[in-house]
Amino acid sequence: MSDDQYRRIAHSETQRYADQRRAAIAAAQRAGHTVAASPAATVIAAVDDMWAQLRTEHPGLPPVSVSIGTRRGTQCGYARAYAGTSALRIDPAVLADGAEAAFAYVLHAAAHALAAARGITDTRTRGRYHTREFAALAEQVGMDVPEAHTPGVGFADAVPSAAAKAAHAEALAALRKYVPEVAEADHARPSPKRTGERARAICGCPDARPVWMSRALLSTRTVGCFSCGQPYTESDGTARDQG
Secondary structure, three states: OOHHHHHHHHHHHHHHHHHHHHHHHHHHHHOOOOOOOOHHHHHHHHHHHHHHHHHHHOOOOOOOEEEEOOOOOOOOOOHHHHOOOOEEEEOHHHHHOOHHHHHHHHHHHHHHHHHHHOOOOOEEOOOOEEOHHHHHHHHHHOEEOOOOOEOOOEOOOOEEOHHHHHHOHHHHHHHHHHHHHHHHHHHHOOOOOOOOEEEEEEOOOOOOOOEEEEHHHHOOOOOEOOOOOOEOEEEEEEEEOOO
8 A cells, every 4th residue: 555545544534533523522412412521531532633643644653542541561651552552541640741741742652653563673671762763753753853862761852843733733732721630630539549458457346456458358348356246447557468
């Protein structure tokens, strides 16, 4: 398939997706429903549109499913994420750094995605060191690459160019408006309990000594005290489960 043929197909897919989204919104409005996307959904939609535009410009860039969540994998967080998958996960820690950081994150991810699609090795040392191959791909997707590498991370510190910001002005504007809201909401959300922790539990005895047990067992409320007959419940304090 030629580059022109790929661009036409990618543009057609992008247009069809946009048409479907507009049609769904219009149908909901005609039915009398209020259509108001959450800040997180708006951020995801902006990244979707940005990625779709990148696909029309760069043959081979795969489609992705965008989500917000803690990333796993390499220390870089991008390199292995696109090898054989179709997911783009934006870490809340990136959103906490602001819209510009999120914008750079997407372009950085696109460079890695192109590398994976083209069979190019663009990192070393488990994804930490970004090679000159990465630098070349980063420039293709619209990043300014430092002239010299940084020890340990190579050319990972590429930043979005002015041209890229202009080309994706609408998506960047949406990120600037809604990323702070998403970051603030995530910061206010209580951290989930670790599954690898034991909980400090007490019974109903006035002078009860705390015991430690897994949260999964504690949540069943089937473990009780022989003295007071009360089930053990979680108290303050946690300790890592070393077993």
